[in-house]
Amino acid sequence: MNRPLRPDPWIALRRLTPARIALGRAGHSLPTGEVLRFGIAHAQARDAVHAPLDVEALERALAPLGLPVLTVTSAAPDRPTYLMRPDLGRRLDEASVDRLDNTHPAPYDLLVVVGDGLSSLAVARHAAPLLARFQETRSPGWRLGPLVIATQCRVALGDEIGERLGSPMVAVLIGERPGLSSPDSLGIYLTRHPRVGRVDAERNCLSNIRPGGLSYPEAARRLAWLCDAATRLDATGVRLKDDSPSLDLLPPPPADPVD
Amino acid sequence: MGYAATIDATRHVFPDLRTLLARASPLRSGDQLAGLAAGTAVERMAARLALADVPLRTFLAEPLIPYETDEITRLIVDAHDASAFSVVASLTVGEFREWLLDDTTDTATLAALAPGLTPEMVAAVSKLMRHQDLIDVARKCRVITHFRNTLGLPGRLAVRLQPNHPTDDPKGIAASLLDGLLYGCGDAVIGVNPAGDSVAAIVDLLQRLDDVRQRFDIPTQTCVLTHVTTTLRAIEQGAPVDLVFQSIAGTEAANRAFGIDLAVLHEAHAAALSLGRGTLGQNVMYFETGQGSALSAQAHHGVDQQTCEARAYAVARHFQPLLANTVVGFIGPEYLFDGKQIIRAGLEDHFCGKLLGVPLGCDICYTNHAEADQDDMDTLLTLLGTAGVTFIMGVPGADDVMLNYQSTSFHDALYLRDLLNLRPAPEFEAWLERFGITATGGRLLGLPPPALAAALKDLTGETP
Secondary structure: OOOOOEOOOOHHHHHHOOOOOOOOEEOOEOOHHHHHHHHHHHHHHHHHHHOOOOHHHHHHHHHHHOOOEEEEEEOOOOHHHHHHOHHHHOOEOHHHHHHHHOOOOOOOOEEEEEEOOOOHHHHHHHHHHHHHHHHHHOOOOOOEEEEEEEEOOOOOHHHHHHHHOOOOEEEEEEEOOOOOOOOOOEEEEEEEOOOOOOOHHHEEEEEEEOOOOEOHHHHHHHHHHHHHHHHHHOOOOHHHHHOOHHHHHOOOOOOOOOO | OOEEEEEOOEEEEEOOHHHHHHHHOOOOHHHHHOOOOOOOHHHHHHHHHHHHOOEOOHHHHOOOOOOOOOHHHHHHHHOOOHHHHHHHOOOEHHHHHHHHHOOOOOHHHHHHHHHHOOHHHHHHHHOOOOHHHHHHHHHHOOOOEEOOOEEOOOOEOEEEEOOOOOOOOHHHHHHHHHHHHHOOOOOOEEEEOOOOOOHHHHHHHHHHHHHHHHHHOOOOOEEEOOOHHHHHHHHHOOOOOOOEEEEOOOOHHHHHHOOOOHHHHHHHHHHHHHHOOOOOOOOOEEEEEOOOHHHHOOOOOOOOHHHHHHHHHHHHHHOOOOEEEEEOOOOOOOOOOEHHHHHHHHHHHHHHHHHHOOOEEEEOOEOOOOEOOHHHHHHHHHHHHHHOOOEEEEOHHHEEOOOOEEOOOHHHHHHHHHHOOOEOOHHHHHHHHHHOOEOOOOOEOOOOOHHHHHHHHHHHOOOO
């Protein structure tokens, strides 16, 4: 199956891009090998969307950070509801509300929420190593609040979590919509003074965090930079970007953020 | 004023026109999410029964979103051409469907009618139409536009070449671009969705695309699909901007969520015209739309998503775009749940756009969290080809590695052109033959012509 009927002579271009170029042809269609490769990638992306987050394994992976861990669930009780009702994925269920309202953490500067989003795979693979790098990179004296693991989570769930825990700032680490070539992309959404009703224009975003995309050290460095800048400005979102030309290097938020 | 219909002795009442339209709309998840969808299948049919009897004039008298609070409503009302409308002014929605399908309603009649139609009228009639009706009428519509070539001619299918790269790497973009050209794609536009949005990077990308176009003397246009305000700054800095791109929606509030209004679109339109870069015509705008964008911005005013989408075409039409396309399955399953809903929406959007006089193409696409796959895309691709869609996307292997969704591929374009005997835009077709990419008749030669072979060698250091 590796010999297409009509191989493309410009196959050397393939090393310049992850795009599926110079695929060759069988008539007007794809060689069988390409059809199967595409099918495998789609299957992996589909499975990434529906795979439940292994919360206990994530807790173990995050344990070396030495932070207390809280787990919460959105108001979307299952995956099908989560996919169809983004509004429910942005609010906590009642038990989680009670849990957070009875938690009184010591003062801190940044709350980190780790949410499954549309790819639990991304969170399982990248959240712990990224946060480990962030611990080494962030400004000295910075205090982290408890780690919150959230399931059936949209970006805006961080607003309610942050509000209930009195957070000055929340960073939501979340699995992005899986692509065919990147089923495990992690995104980070930073929101100053989180509260229910914040809109996307009030957040800053780092996208495509994975070894083949934005690397852990670079993502950690940019997050630390954003945290400092947001604290100085006392705001996140469009204003932060406008005031910071160096942030032009940041990719824009994905066209369809998972909130 | 209320509307009502009775089925099996049950009277179904709809308090106003927008509720009636929403309840009559074919089932889709976005209207359910908004709480606007019919509660039962019979209620949906009752709404259609009542809608069929609504005079078209009612849509002029009863705006769905108030004139005073929405500039898109004002645009629709103020631009309405009453004399063009007079041909169908006495019809109900149900009669209008039959009039559209009638043998004697031809291309010229529909073109003359377009300025007399409002988005609400075309959305309404689409709700009474099956797939075959949507295809049959759209096929009769013709919207021809020009920049460096001619788009929208009968028997033609154009392709947007979409050579995106996750980090805008110039060589990576060039590799996909050459691959697409060698597959005969790129006549609609060579358009890159950039990963970054700094003005300097956008200007650099615009320059690189224009260099390729000039180096090979390709009769097409290039575009970097960034926010209109960024493109305006690029124009100020002297960048070679052929087309101004912008995502648009059907309500003022939804457009504000996109960071735009009609004034900034006017400003950008004037700026692009001032460059005078089109050789055959001055259609300088490129718009993208998609059902669900207004609801996503909480800016739908209780109007169903298909009607909101049709209103976006009124915005597009006002600026005589070269291209407009509905990115139909990009938004996700909370708005269009599965292949069935995506396919229906694609056909509705194409019908509504064409009937209003907009050069509609379609990004036939889906995301990995939707219940859809390549089979659904093949179905919509084939149906839209028969409906006379102006252009489709050409994404390498159908996998966009920057935007993380699946669209149509260069291979898909080859398939559709061959299946339905559709050819590229005439100027581009002549270039493909002259340049040695295709033989006369459109068959791909499969070997890079000497000029492109040199470009390939520049990129890879190898002789292909």
